[in-house]
Amino acid sequence: MxxxxxxxxxxxxxxxxxxxxxxxxxxxxxxxxxxxxxxxxxxxxxxxxxxxxxxxxxxxxxxxxxxAEYREYLVAHSSKWLTDERLPSRLRTALLLECLVAKWQSAFSSSSTDTTIDVAKEISERLVLSIEFLDVRIPDVIQALDMGIDLARHSLRTAIYCGLLGNSMGYDGTVLNELCMGGLLHDIGKQSNGESFKSAGPENDRSMRAHPLFGFRRLCNSRNVTTTVLMMCYQHHENLDGSGFPVRLIGDEIHFGAKICAIVNRFDHLTSSENPRMAYTCGSAGRIMEQDRSNRFDQEIMKTWLKLLKSHLKNS
Ligand SMILES: [Fe+2]
Ligand SMILES: [Fe+2]
Structure with missing residues (x-):
């Protein structure tokens, strides 16, 4: 057999x-x-x-x-799905994400940083349009992207959450594109770290702590990468109370994009199946974040995120 x-x-x-x-x-x-x-x-x-x-x-x-054939098939049929208004928005979102995962996986594993950045830019613009027109909802995103444990799915979820949170904070246009792009690229340093598409190791692991710096080095010379995107990559593990890494920044020394990314990155680590000891539901993850008294995260941004989460859960 x-x-x-x-x-x-x-x-x-x-x-x-x-x-x-x-x-x-x-x-x-x-x-x-x-x-x-x-x-x-x-x-x-x-x-x-x-x-x-x-x-x-x-x-x-x-x-x-x-x-490889499946990915080709997805991309070939994507426009048919995404424009078919008979399909519920929830389903179109899931299909869009499947197509983007396929595209992002090959771009992310490419050895050319320029290729990865170009694809991130294109996907981010697409995500912003989807957030505005497809009624992308957090539980649907989790469900659609929580098959498999790879870094591409974590990056895409983070990108969408950054876009949704930024949108709730009142940002639009270019800033939303940057937030999505920063979410996609925030862990690119794990790839140059020889860890591509593996689940993250413990936070105190030396190579894990180096990935924001590796990512910064990869992105800093590209003219397509803005300060927001670069800082989301470099500072997303910095904590407001100075307990983060790589340089233990404090409070407003941390860029607003990185503060957003830190919150949704935490949420994704709590809710994805990457770590089987976690994999909390949206509601439980929200409660854990709400009860976090550590002062690591920006409280105003956290409030907006929890409010957004609650409103999506209420409509489930
Ligand atoms: Fe990270
Ligand atoms: Fe991450």
């Missing part, structure tokens, strides 16, 4: 009348062995599509060796 390494994909990315070009597997719930559902040459018909839509417990997989 051949054993396959499977990669979970979002069921909604399988469209009727499309040719996937790779095998698709289904499992009916926790612990059940996935079985082949579609072969690479078969067109998805309406019956296949209905089967996927009607069973919320189904998990869909592809062979991990088909990831």
């Amino acid at each position: 051949i054993s396959l390494t499977l990669h979970e994909i979002h069921p909604a990315t399988i469209l009727p009348q499309s040719l996937m070009g790779f095998n698709v597997y289904l499992s009916n719930g926790e612990g059940e062995r996935p079985v082949k559902f579609l072969s690479s040459e078969k067109m998805v018909d309406e019956t296949d599509y209905d089967q996927l839509r009607e069973n919320a417990n189904l998990k869909v997989f592809i062979d991990a060796t088909s990831l």
Whole structure:
């Protein structure tokens, strides 16, 4: 028997009348062995599509060796999904994120910093438009991007949270683009640190503490990187009480973009499945942050974030 390494994909990315070009597997719930559902040459018909839509417990997989084909398929169909107003906004958000993950993963792992920055710029502009027009909601973002543990997904979630929080604080246009871009690039130093796409180690680990500086060095010579983006990368682990790193800045020595990034970065580490001991719900993570008496975070920005979180949870 051949054993396959499977990669979970979002069921909604399988469209009727499309040719996937790779095998698709289904499992009916926790612990059940996935079985082949579609072969690479078969067109998805309406019956296949209905089967996927009607069973919320189904998990869909592809062979991990088909990831490159899957990403091509996502990008090829992205405009069809994103402009289809019959699809609920929630679903379009999930699909948008799947496409962006595909694009961001290859850009982030590229050895060219310029390529990574260009793609970050393009994605940030797209995210800002989505935040404004697609009704992107925090629980949906978590759900859509919490499959897998890699740094690309953490970066994208951080970018969206930075955009949503910035928007709630009254920023728009260029500043929102910068906040999204800073969120995408904030951990780029982990890549030059030889840690690409691994989960972060303990905070006191020496290489972990060096990643803001590595990131700063990578970005500082690019003319497309503004001060806000650069400072989000360099200062996102600084704490207001001077207990952070790399240079133990205090209070308003820390750039406002980095203060925003620090709060949403903390939220993402609490809620993502990157660390199985955490993986809190949005509500629990919000309560943990609300009860944090450490003075590490900017309290005004924190209040806006908690308010935003509560309003999204109330509408869930
Ligand atoms: Fe970081
Ligand atoms: Fe981070």
